[in-house]
Amino acid sequence: MVDEQDSRTSAVAADVRMVLGQLVRRLRQQTEDSGLTKSQIATLVLLERDGPMTATELARAQGIRPQSMAANVSALEAAGAITRSQDPDDGRKTLLAMSDSAREHYRAGELIRQDWLTHAMTATLTPEEIEQVAAAIDLFGRLARF
Structure with a gap:
């Protein structure tokens, strides 16, 4: 169960990094x-x-x-x-x-x-x-x- 939670947390962390990076780039483009x-x-x-x-x-x-x-x-x-x-x-x-x-x-x-x-x-x-x-x-x- 711990491995599943760690895996999920890692996947969410990757998504957060990607999406926030995209948002920052869009804001800079403005x-x-x-x-x-x-x-x-x-x-x-x-x-x-x-x-x-x-x-x-x-x-x-x-x-x-x-x-x-x-x-x-x-x-x-x-x-x-x-x-x-x-x-x-x-x-x-x-x-x-x-x-x-x-x-x-x-x-x-x-x-x-x-x-x-x-x-x-x-x-x-x-x-x-x-x-x-x-x-x-x-x-x-x-x-x-x-």
């Missing part, structure tokens, strides 16, 4: 290509979510080498997506923040994806199915925090 790498986008997402950080903090948060983050920072700065300022608590440090134009672009993309997903759910799911999705959000959140 906005124009920014020309940024996934690592650069991840850097901007961190800055939007957590606020200004040093390059060292950003590298640690993404699990990449400081040299790789330096390349990301240079590219993002050249694109006008980030700004630099002196750390008010430690003048030796430089804080990186998302620029106002990048923040506007990011938020516009978020709204486009939100509108698309709302429309897709309304067009393809019944109200009862939408409630099932709502109930599953907590479960996916718990998995994400594991």
Whole structure:
């Protein structure tokens, strides 16, 4: 019986990975290509979510080498997506923040994806199915925090 349950759980895990991957790709398709790498986008997402950080903090948060983050920072700065300022608590440090134009672009993309997903759910799911999705959000959140 345990083997059947493990097999079922493994099959569900594979399905979840596949379907969520498809949904993420569809959401990404809804906005124009920014020309940024996934690592650069991840850097901007961190800055939007957590606020200004040093390059060292950003590298640690993404699990990449400081040299790789330096390349990301240079590219993002050249694109006008980030700004630099002196750390008010430690003048030796430089804080990186998302620029106002990048923040506007990011938020516009978020709204486009939100509108698309709302429309897709309304067009393809019944109200009862939408409630099932709502109930599953907590479960996916718990998995994400594991």
